[in-house]
Amino acid sequence: MTxxxxxxxxxxxxxxxxxxxxxxxxxxxxxxxxLLVVANLHDGAKRYSHLHELVEGISQRxxxxxxxxxxxxxxxxxxAYAEVPPRVEYAxxxxxxxxxxSAVPLIRWASANYGTIRENRNQSHPESFRGxxxxxxxx
Amino acid sequence: MTxxxxxxxxxxxxxxxxxxxxxxxxxxxxxxxxLLVVANLHDGAKRYSHLHELVEGISQRxxxxxxxxxxxxxxxxxxAYAEVPPRVEYAxxxxxxxxxxSAVPLIRWASANYGTIRENRNQSHPESFRGxxxxxxxx
DNA sequence: CCGCATCCTTCAAGATACTG
DNA sequence: CAGTATCTTGAAGGATGCGG
Numbered sequence: 001m002t003x004x005x006x007x008x009x010x011x012x013x014x015x016x017x018x019x020x021x022x023x024x025x026x027x028x029x030x031x032x033x034x035l036l037v038v039a040n041l042h043d044g045a046k047r048y049s050h051l052h053e054l055v056e057g058i059s060q061r062x063x064x065x066x067x068x069x070x071x072x073x074x075x076x077x078x079x080a081y082a083e084v085p086p087r088v089e090y091a092x093x094x095x096x097x098x099x100x101x102s103a104v105p106l107i108r109w110a111s112a113n114y115g116t117i118r119e120n121r122n123q124s125h126p127e128s129f130r131g132x133x134x135x136x137x138x139x
Numbered sequence: 140m141t142x143x144x145x146x147x148x149x150x151x152x153x154x155x156x157x158x159x160x161x162x163x164x165x166x167x168x169x170x171x172x173x174l175l176v177v178a179n180l181h182d183g184a185k186r187y188s189h190l191h192e193l194v195e196g197i198s199q200r201x202x203x204x205x206x207x208x209x210x211x212x213x214x215x216x217x218x219a220y221a222e223v224p225p226r227v228e229y230a231x232x233x234x235x236x237x238x239x240x241s242a243v244p245l246i247r248w249a250s251a252n253y254g255t256i257r258e259n260r261n262q263s264h265p266e267s268f269r270g271x272x273x274x275x276x277x278x
Numbered sequence: 279c280c281g282c283a284t285c286c287t288t289c290a291a292g293a294t295a296c297t298g
Numbered sequence: 299c300a301g302t303a304t305c306t307t308g309a310a311g312g313a314t315g316c317g318g
Contacts, residue, residue: 059293061291073256074259098252103244117214201310223279
């Protein structure tokens, strides 16, 4: 068959066929806030109001919802102190840390190539396509 | 687990503050199909109808839309042959390959922990059986 | 065979106000 | 302080038909 590069071999067999898995993880961390919340917990436990400030832009509703889902999935832990005033802290579980570790490359990729993509997007119609035989671009 | 300090150091400072970057990449690959399409192109160029079968579940509209966006962002290339019948092939660009490489850890994480998350999610079902004693933790 | 255009449905997410 | 409840919207996504 085709000889795969070494880099490809390192990642093993790509689960291209397992669209199911990909979809599962995307539905989880691909939603608007989950990954951001997880990322903000990378350096220790935070309380609700603190996260509300850190994520900045998230509504109380979405923060509560996101935290609830992440807790339910076992990615973060919730600790409530019966004090006055009330205090609740959230922290990454070991599983949550592994997720973060796996997501870091993607985040770094985003930081590195964000500008390039933005430029490409602005050149909405690159006239100089590949020099291919009889290429007919249909508007 | 095995949270290696080296891994943490390698990722440097987590761009938790750069929610913007994270949002950008999530808006791109976090949509329903982009990553799946990219993953399916990992082993070479594919034509439209072939992708339509591979991704399976995607509508023509979404495939066209996704391919268009990815092409515009410079992640995949589009090659149209003016033949009869028409033929169009899509392939990863070098940039697209770097994205795929960065996404692989996440995909592998999904495959590895998919079951665990599913179990965790199922265990939080107050409606299934009530009156469960103990479990005074969290909430 | 490729893929764009139109219509329609659903649901995630924001705003706001209220409670324990 | 840490949520919950309700309303509303807008974008994503599916179905279908046409056009090159």
